[in-house]
Amino acid sequence: MNLQVLPKGALVEWIELLSARYRVIGPKRKQEVVQQQPAGDTQQPPREQYIFGELQGAHELELSYPSTILPPKKVFLPQKEELFSFKDNGHQVDLQLDERRTVIFGIHTCDLHAVLLLDQAFSQGAADQHYMARRANTTLVSIECLEPCSENAFCKDMGTWIMPETFDLHLTDLGHEYALEIGSAKGSELLQNLTNIRTATETDYWRFNQVISAKWARFPYRLEADLSELPSLLAISYRSQVWEELGQQCLGCGTCTAVCPTCYCFDVVDEVNFDLTSGKRFRVWDSCQFGQFASVAGGHDFRNSRAARLRHRFYHKFKYQSDSFGLAGCVGCGRCAEACLVNIKPIDVINKLHRKRVAVSGKRQEVMG
Amino acid sequence: MTVSTKPKVAFFDFTGCEGCQLTVIDALQTHADLLSAVEIVQFREAMSERDEDYQIAFIEGSCSRTSDEARLKAIREQAQIVVALGACAHLGGVNALRNWQSSDDVRRYVYGQGGKLYDSHKALPIQAIIRVECFIPGCPIDRNEFVNALKALLQHRLPRLPDYPVCAECKLNENECLFMRGIPCLGSVTRAGCGAICPSFGACCEGCRGLVSDPNIGWLRAVAVEHGLREGGFEAASRLFLSHELMESEGDRHGKH
């Protein structure tokens, strides 16, 4: 391993250097708009919220953020993106590819795993050049989490609380300095002209290992079933009453899929100009939780209840994607649980299904014994 | 698809605040090419001449008087396409708040002793009186939605409204949910399309765009209570724009239809 050490103060210089060559994005504080509400209301002040956004300088970068509202997928797959424009009734079409050189700072390991999953989804078969163009021109600077970011996170269970094999640059907070691992040529390119960086000494390695091993105990397991059991757990739970119960609660709002770092479903819409002969085609985020997602012309809806749609989300996350990519479709970031108004949380859902299975097999054993 | 002659468009106002028509005037400023595509033949807010020959009628305001009904029917006779413009025409609007009381009480309250002389009744969406092809929801309407709806009509198709809740757009804007600040919000049962403009500015969604087609009102009520809104508070909040729709769905449940 090639470990470098970077004093925290050097971030200022580094981001300045990078800003000359790249669009630099990182976690920063979100400025919430607060409106005066009538007196006697239940209103509380907004909590600190973080988002990935373009950085004006190192002072905006919040590397010890807990989580962001939206994951970094929005950089590769913007909420609304132009695919192409057309003129003359389509006789002329012009492709839009975004090839801005970009660096994203401060990606947590769960989100990094999620990006790798998106890479799979968008590169296999006919590749998605719009995603690939952004991805190819982006370098990721990830950061090790030393504490769980929330009680809803279950990254340890999903195996995403540690680094994946593939990365560009990775930071670990050593107190006054960052340990910096170099994972790719693209990553080391970011270090060009950076003076305030040194190769790790024996002591640095020791400190680094201390920090990493202290992390283990701080992260709890939250699922009662093992990652490898999830596909089979779901395989027997298709007709579980749990989906009906959750379907009653679910608002169908699509918040869970919007905030999910591995959800990528989209819709495609045209916008025309007043000449009716020119316009643009856009891709916009969609959600399998919306009523129209699986409906076809003529009105037939192939997933026609909130329960069925919610079940599909859990199956896509915990079974289908594992079956087809060999990677779980959920990285355990906890965002969906954090954001769901009716408290539908993967940890609870999985544990509930698991307990039901245990109860059933317990009964079976009683009968047989 | 070329349109040989410019379609003629007329705007009408009924019981409403004319805020939506102001948005239209605003759209005319920002989309100068709009006037190259249509001919506006009637628009009291913006011009004095009138022409009774039109194909597309935009109707603002709710129907709240018996005399409105005849006027609406006359417009329906002439127009090929009737568009309900804004929450009042679409849902009855804020005016429909009074539908929870008897019309006599409302008349006495608003007009005092002379109330009996006025023919106002419940504030109804225009769809309760005439067939409506197209809806542009909102209080006021969203400028882009108006422009896009007009383009769709010019393409001889009916614009399609999103059928998912405002929360979806609220998340696209990366807002913290207002419930987390103890502010109750109707975004999760309200039809999206406004870009979640209110929550994005820190104000709760009041449901001005009407309900999504499968609203989970029961659970939203529970959420509101869980976040400290007093019992009955949800009902009060939802009446501002959703009175007519809620009364209709009550009616459905009691088999009144």
Next chain:
Amino acid sequence: MSLPLIETFSTTSAYLPLVARIADVRPLTQLEKLFTIELPGDLSLKHAPGQFVELSVFGVGEAPFSISSSPSRSNGTFELCVRQAGQVTDALHALGPGDAVGVRGPFGRGFPVRRFRGKDLLFLPGGLGLAPLRSLINQVLDERSNYGRVIILYGARHPSELLFQDELTLWSAREDVEVQVTVDRSDGNWQGHVGVITTLIPEVQLYAPNTVAFTVGPPVMYRFVLVELLGKGIREGNIWLSLERRMKCGIGKCGHCQINHLYTCLDGPCFPYAQIKRLEEAL
């Protein structure tokens, strides 16, 4: 499967349609029209029967359509039989020869024609289901000697909804094709069979072990047809269906067409019944 058109645009974007021209429009019924589309330059679609394209009307949107012409008869052009059903299809019906449309594809898995050589082929299209099956039928007829019997049982709701009547007549006239047509409701002039498509099946004598069946139609039809076919002893792996789902991308990205873990646009739309019978969301 070769994806020739994708290759031509894979260097740019899989979402960028190729601009093609409508060469001909022929009304078939009140609701359906047959569009002949001409690709630019010397490109040809090189599709397999059962595959589909994404067709764009610029400024309105894009929708998936099965290719209705047979690969054996495509020469820089291909045909789509389109029912007027909504935004894109309405707009398409308003277009005429010379107008531009966007084409992406061909997408999906079609019918593996080679595998059916020497077999007796039983086609059961219901309504618009004839559009994709016509591609396979004509391919089979163009290499007729490779196959055993060819039996076509076609059902529509009403005589006025029968598609490709001229071709049905041609097929019926052939010695080596057995054709039966039925309608759910007749009108005064209808001389033929009346009843749903399943009523035709018991009357056909089949040698089940050598028969491959193809059925394409609305979801409700499948359930009944499958019962009959399985009752005849045709193997589950030898019954082919084509499934419709909402589709946006055609290349396994947008997520709309999922049937449990399968993507209809990649794994289908043509499936042997054996592959989907255990999928809860399939039928």
